[in-house]
Amino acid sequence: MSIQETAILEPGIAWLLIALFTALYVGLGWFFGRKDKELDQFVLAGRKVGLAVGTATAMATWVTSNTTMMAPQLAYQMGIWGMVGYSLGAVGLILFAPLAKRIRTLMPHGYTSGDFVRLRYGNLAWRVFLGISIFYSFGWLVSLGMAGGVLTHALSGIPYWQGMSVILAACVSYTLIGGFRAVIGTDFIQSILILIGLVILAWMVIGRIGFDEIHFSLERERPELLSLMMPAAIMFLFNNLLFGMGEIFHSNVWWTRAYSFREGVGLWAYLLAGLFWAPIPIVAGFIALAGPALGTNIPAADMVGPIISAELLGLAGAVIVLIMVFAALASSLDSLLAATAMLVVRDIYYRHLRPQATADHLRDATKVTILLLGVVTWLLCLPRITTLAELLHFTGAFVASTIWPIAAGLYWRRTNRWGATLAMVAGSAAGIIAYFQIGFYVGALVGAAVSMVVVLLTTWIRPQEFDWEQLKEAPPTH
Amino acid sequence: MPRSPQHFGPATPVLLAALCGVLTLLLPPLLASAPKPDLESTSDLARAGYYQLRWSLDEGEVDRFRLEEATADDFSDARIFYEGADGATVISGRSNGTFHYRVRARMEDGSQTEWSDAQRVEVKHHSIAQAFGIFTLGGLVFVATAGIIAFGTRANRILPEDS
Secondary structure (H helix, E strand, O other), rough: OOOOOOOOOOOOOHHHHHHHHHHHHHHHHHHOOOOOOOOHHHHHHHHHHHHHHHHHHHHHHHHHHHHHHHHHHHHHHHOHHHHHHHOOHHHHHHHHHHHHHHHHHHHOOOHHHHHHHHHHHOOOHHHHHHHHHHHHHHHHOOOOOHHHHHHHHHHHHHHHHHHHHHHHHHHHHHHHHHHHHHHHHHHHHOOOOOOOOHHHHHHHHHHHHHHHHHHHHHHOOOHHHOOOOOOOHHHHHHHHHHHHHHHHHHHOOOOHHHHHHHHHHHHHHHHHHHHHHOHHHHHHHHHHHHHHHHHHOOOOHHHHHHHHHHHHHHHHHHHHHHHHHHHHHHHHHHHHHHHHHHHHHHHHHHHOOOOOHHHHHHHHHHHHHHHHHHHHHHHHOOOOOOOOOHHHHHHHHHHHHHHHHHHHHHHOOOOOHHHHHHHHHHHHHHHHHHEEEEEOOOOHHHHHHHHHHHHHHHHOOOOOOOOHHHHOOOOOOO | OOOOOHHOOOOOOHHHHHHHHHHHHHHHHHHHOOOOEEEOOOOOOOOOEEEEEEEEEEOEEEEEEEEEEOOOOOOOOEEEEEEEEEOOEEOOOOOEEEEEEEEEEOOOOOOOOOOOOEEEEOOOOOOOHHHHHHHHHHHHHHHHHHHHHHHHHHHHHHHHOOO
């Protein structure tokens, strides 16, 4: 039996919208990627992405279905600090801005985040890093796939697995057809759709329900959501900030963009994207706080955003939410598919298994990997084992343990390879213990703290002198 | 005036025995045909004030469920928390306390099931001291990380050969 028996949108309308936007994205994917025949063009858009498209792709990728669906979930579970904490995810983008500039300068011919860790810290740290990064990528991919199913189920009652399967298939299709240029091209269109959708939603919510009514209902029914002293929410604030930093600092999604932007673009693109992104979780989260005032039942925490929007705004609201979240979801899923496929092909297949592979062969391998990633993600999404927030924050302990090895590795010559490796392993272990012993809202924070202490101690005890020129590895000849 | 046992006559023990026999035969099937929903919580101890309740009934056509919440374990102060066709609800923002839940289903033929087994959930938030301890730790990590980046960027601007 389904847990959600009441839905606003007719399944037929939902399918029609999904079909229309799938056709749009696949068409755009083909259009943007039609001339990219070379490997560098297919995976890095020729390293010539400008400021407008660069800002849009960074922002759209960071406005994931997690932003539009998890921000309301966290507001519903953790109250005011939940949505404020989620918006602190912008700090990761803002702090990555100077890193993007430095990455582009230090590694003008780089392809992946794995390239940096391999050249800076050696093979052991590189392999630990790859394990963390690929594990995280699957966590994010699965959370995005799940979000597609949860969204369509919440709005239209379409069974979870059907919505999840169709949306996943749509995103795999256009990433496969168009490559990285299709990803950033559709991101531009999708970021516009997301922003327009959010502005309309916020305007409609403010017009239809007042602050007083929301405040009165929360105070009576769910007082802790208004409390600034809610212990779990206090712990969550810096946890989410550090989780966001860990996601961005290590993930190939952001490194490929740093490599693909024209010189001088990265700093401003990430800075502007962070500033534009910060208010979005506040707007999305606020919608959830209207739930108690409406008396609407929320069967699962990650369904709260779509359900409240549809309940409050009727058919029009449901249609806007479906288009907006589909755009948010697609803009992240395609980026993640492309970046993860690139990491798998370059760092595992090319570096470990087929160093003599030609550029054409690697281009084909990237396409096959995108398809395989889609299939594995689909299989992992089917059981719907947990909520979106809990799934994604499980990966938080791992990614936050990479913050210090990455940041110190980019700026400090003296940080050594053993320290970086130990920091990632010990940080991940400590974060996971905290996740299970305390809650999902502390895993990343503890992981980052332990990793920081290890990097500081090992750099102090056993400094090395790294030559930055080693990062300027000659481009592969293929 | 109350009647003493002897007023029932000599046939009474035989009739009672027959009635017991009939009840023994009929009662188990009758009880089996009155199912009750299963109710479960994602957490018996909610440390962040939120939890999800899920319920289901495998047999029959359900019209709607009725979920009641009480602070007393005998449900003397019960109130309707949810009534409808959904099979779950998320409760959040609760202050410390103990809450009891039970659910029953109204079937499409108008009949209703027994109450489910009661589900008890205790809300006990983490201590404020622990929360601020972790908050402070997070703040330190953030400031230190931002510091590396700020000083590193500045140093590389001053010393271009370093980059």
